[in-house]
Amino acid sequence: MxxxxxxxKMYGDNVGLENxxxxxxxxxxxFLVGPSxxxxxxxxxxxLKELDADAGTITVGDYDVTNLSNREVPExxxxxxxxxxDFRLLPKKTVFENVAFAMEILHRTKRxxxxxxxxxxxxxxxxxxxxRYPQELSAGEQQRVxxxxxxxxxxxxxxxxxxxxxxxxxxxxxxxxxxxxxxxTGTTVLMVTHAKDIVDRMNKRVVAIESGHIVRxxxxxxxxxxxxxxxxxxxxxxx
Amino acid sequence: xxxxxYTLKQAFQQIHRxxxxxxxxxxxxxxxxxxxxLFFVISVNVNLFTEMVKQDYDKVEIYLLDSTDRAQAxxxxxxxxxxxxxxxxxxxxxxxxxxxxxxxxxxxGYLLDSLGDNPLPNSILVKVNxxxxxxxxxxxxxxLSGVESVKYYKETVDKLTKITDFLQIAAxxxxxxxxxxxxxxxxxxxxxxxxxxxxxxxxxxxxxxxxWFVRGPFLVEGILIGLFSSLVSAxxxxxxxxxxxxxIGSKVMTILSSPLVPAGYLSVNLIIIFVAxxxxxxxxxxxxxxxxxxxx
Numbered sequence: 001m002x003x004x005x006x007x008x009k010m011y012g013d014n015v016g017l018e019n020x021x022x023x024x025x026x027x028x029x030x031f032l033v034g035p036s037x038x039x040x041x042x043x044x045x046x047x048l049k050e051l052d053a054d055a056g057t058i059t060v061g062d063y064d065v066t067n068l069s070n071r072e073v074p075e076x077x078x079x080x081x082x083x084x085x086d087f088r089l090l091p092k093k094t095v096f097e098n099v100a101f102a103m104e105i106l107h108r109t110k111r112x113x114x115x116x117x118x119x120x121x122x123x124x125x126x127x128x129x130x131x132r133y134p135q136e137l138s139a140g141e142q143q144r145v146x147x148x149x150x151x152x153x154x155x156x157x158x159x160x161x162x163x164x165x166x167x168x169x170x171x172x173x174x175x176x177x178x179x180x181x182x183x184x185t186g187t188t189v190l191m192v193t194h195a196k197d198i199v200d201r202m203n204k205r206v207v208a209i210e211s212g213h214i215v216r217x218x219x220x221x222x223x224x225x226x227x228x229x230x231x232x233x234x235x236x237x238x239x
Numbered sequence: 240x241x242x243x244x245y246t247l248k249q250a251f252q253q254i255h256r257x258x259x260x261x262x263x264x265x266x267x268x269x270x271x272x273x274x275x276x277l278f279f280v281i282s283v284n285v286n287l288f289t290e291m292v293k294q295d296y297d298k299v300e301i302y303l304l305d306s307t308d309r310a311q312a313x314x315x316x317x318x319x320x321x322x323x324x325x326x327x328x329x330x331x332x333x334x335x336x337x338x339x340x341x342x343x344x345x346x347x348g349y350l351l352d353s354l355g356d357n358p359l360p361n362s363i364l365v366k367v368n369x370x371x372x373x374x375x376x377x378x379x380x381x382x383l384s385g386v387e388s389v390k391y392y393k394e395t396v397d398k399l400t401k402i403t404d405f406l407q408i409a410a411x412x413x414x415x416x417x418x419x420x421x422x423x424x425x426x427x428x429x430x431x432x433x434x435x436x437x438x439x440x441x442x443x444x445x446x447x448x449x450x451w452f453v454r455g456p457f458l459v460e461g462i463l464i465g466l467f468s469s470l471v472s473a474x475x476x477x478x479x480x481x482x483x484x485x486x487i488g489s490k491v492m493t494i495l496s497s498p499l500v501p502a503g504y505l506s507v508n509l510i511i512i513f514v515a516x517x518x519x520x521x522x523x524x525x526x527x528x529x530x531x532x533x534x535x
Contacts (some may be wrong), residue, residue: 048445078447088442105448107242149446 001026001157001188002047007056009042015212016042019056022207022214024190026156029183031199032192033222034209040192043209044159047190048080049073061156078106081150081187085162087142089134089149095121096130099148106153116152124148124178140171144178151182158182160191164198176202196222242455249456250463253432260428261464267424268468268520269475271417272513276476278410279512283500285406289399291497292392299376300390301363307385312363315383319365322379324372329364333357344492360387418520425464425524429457433532440532450533457525465521469513476513477506 002024009016017039024030032040045051046058049065058065063076089098099120100113108116121127124144126137134142143163150158160179164172176198183189193199199206199222208216208223216223254261301319303312312330319328331339336359365380367373377391433440443453481502488499 074444074447074449074452076447077445080447082445088438088445090439090442101443102446104245105443105446105452 001028001061002190003057003059004043004046005057007046007053007058009046009051009053009212015039016051017046017053017209018212020209020212020214021056022217024188026188027183027186029180029189029202029204030191031202031204031206031222032190032209033194033199033206033224034215038209039212040209042212044161044190044192047157047159048077048082078153079155079157081147081153081155081158083143083146083150083158083160083163085165087134087139087146087166089142089145091134094131094133095126095137095145098134098145099152102149102152117148120148120152123151125174138171139167140174143167143171143175147175147178147182151187155187157188157190160189162192162194164193164195169197172198196224246455246459250459253456253460254463257428257432257435260431261460264425264428264464264521264524265468265471268421268465268517269472271421271520272469272472272516273475274417275410275414275516276472276480276509276513278406278413279509280476280480280500280505282403282406282410283505285399285403287500288495288497289396289403292396292399297367297373298392299365299367299373299380301365301376301380302360302387302390303362304385304387305360307361311385312361315380315385316363318379318383319363319376322372322375324368325365325376326368327364327366329366331362331364333359333361336360336362418516421520422524422527425461425521426528428464428528429461429525430528432460433457433528437532444533453533454526454529457529458522461521461523461525462518463521465517465519465524466514467517468521469517470510472517473506473510473513476509477502480505 002022004020004022007020008018020039020043032043034040042051046053047060047065049068053066056066060076061079063072063079065076068076090101093101096117099117103113103116118127118130121130124147126141126144126148129137129141129145134145137145143166147158147160147163158179163179164175167175172195179189179191180202203220205219206216206221206223207214301315303315307315316328316330319325334357337357340359365376367376373391377389380386380389440453484499484502492498
């Protein structure tokens with residue numbers, strides 16, 4: 001589903017990723033772990049073609065990302081669901097409108113939107129909050145809205161960038177259960193995280209990146225001694 | 240349809256939330272278009288006047304002294320007829336001249352009745368085929384006795400043509416500056432809305448919105464501002480010019496023997512030009528303001 005072949009990305013003289021090859025298959029659930037600045041952000045930015053690789057090839061589903069024209073980028077992104085640590089909901093839109101927005105972008109009809117959005121909201125467990133505004137919801141509920149928005153168009157891939165980073169452990173568990181359910185419907189999930197307990201408990205494939213190289217790729221444990229200080233790593237800084 | 244509705248709704252919302260700056264843009268474009276309107280009205284009228292005068296381009300009018308009798312006049316006419324490329328020579332008595340003038344002045348013709356003695360001279364009208372012939376008639380007639388003066392339209396036409404050309408170039412130069420200023424003002428206005436929504440825009444782009452989806456509402460916002468300004472300024476120009484024509488139109492006719500272009504006749508062109516300018520300024524302004532935000 002996501003394939004990196006000998007991918008290198010440099011920032012001037014600094015290594016972003018160097019000669020990275022990895023294959024994430026359809027239906028996989030993969031944790032992407034590693035210290036801050038190790039290259040996790042670069043990895044995700046390359047998938048979304050927010051950055052261009054200097055060498056190597058990247059494919060996502062049927063898309064050859066490395067050779068994608070700028071014009072085709074929106075189409076690629078519409079096939080990838082994405083969830084951020086800070087939720088990134090539109091504050092002036094209700095929960096329903098926030099989720100509907102992702103469908104409007106793909107020019108879905110009003111009727112399709114009215115049918116689909118309530119289904120998704122109840123799937124993520126916030127059907128009763130449809131008319132609320134994001135700031136009226138708890139952090140966990142906001143993240144559920146963000147997940148609803150990410151999966152409303154049935155993406156093949158869901159990328160979650162520290163989705164539990166701003167949540168307390170109990171709420172975080174709820175979100176992990178939801179991501180697991182989504183994964184079980186066949187959606188490939190790639191999750192960046194620093195949360196040792198979550199990774200250890202979920203027992204999924206773990207890809208560890210350090211200094212731009214993949215240092216470990218195996219099923220099971222988080223692998224670092226303790227939970228790394230979750231330095232808030234802005235993957236999609238828009239400032 | 241869904242898409243268009245979304246775009247329009249967003250555009251109106253943005254204008255509403257940003258009333259102050261939208262109004263500033265409207266003022267800037269309107270002021271610019273009013274100046275354009277001034278130039279437009281002046282050059283249309285100068286053009287008309289030039290055209291009117293040009294109709295007389297092939298005529299040389301020789302004014303005779305009152306002491307010149309008909310026989311002398313005939314002699315002058317014969318001399319003129321001998322010049323190459325003179326097509327027609329015609330005698331016009333002072334009485335005829337007055338009659339023609341009265342006709343031209345139309346409603347104001349009664350003013351001429353108060354003149355008492357007819358002050359107009361007898362004259363000989365010479366029609367020529369070429370400019371060279373006109374020059375020849377001019378120089379020959381000036382030397383003949385019994386001739387008071389020669390009125391020759393070439394100089395007038397040349398001067399007018401120069402004025403028209405100058406006006407058009409001046410208008411163009413000023414317009415270019417004004418258009419640039421307006422685009423800058425509009426793009427800054429819209430940039431404010433874009434800034435206010437930059438986070439929203441980045442979220443849209445991560446979800447997979449195309450540039451045109453993001454740009455649409457801002458583009459429509461610019462176009463609406465431009466459209467509104469153009470209609471306001473076309474209306475103002477039309478009203479003011481109409482008043483001017485009503486007030487001094489007949490006097491201009493009397494003095495210059497050429498009418499002002501009627502306001503109603505201008506209105507269609509005025510609206511087309513203004514709307515085209517207003518809409519393109521609005522559209523350019525918004526596209527420029529968005530450029531930097533849509534790179535990725």
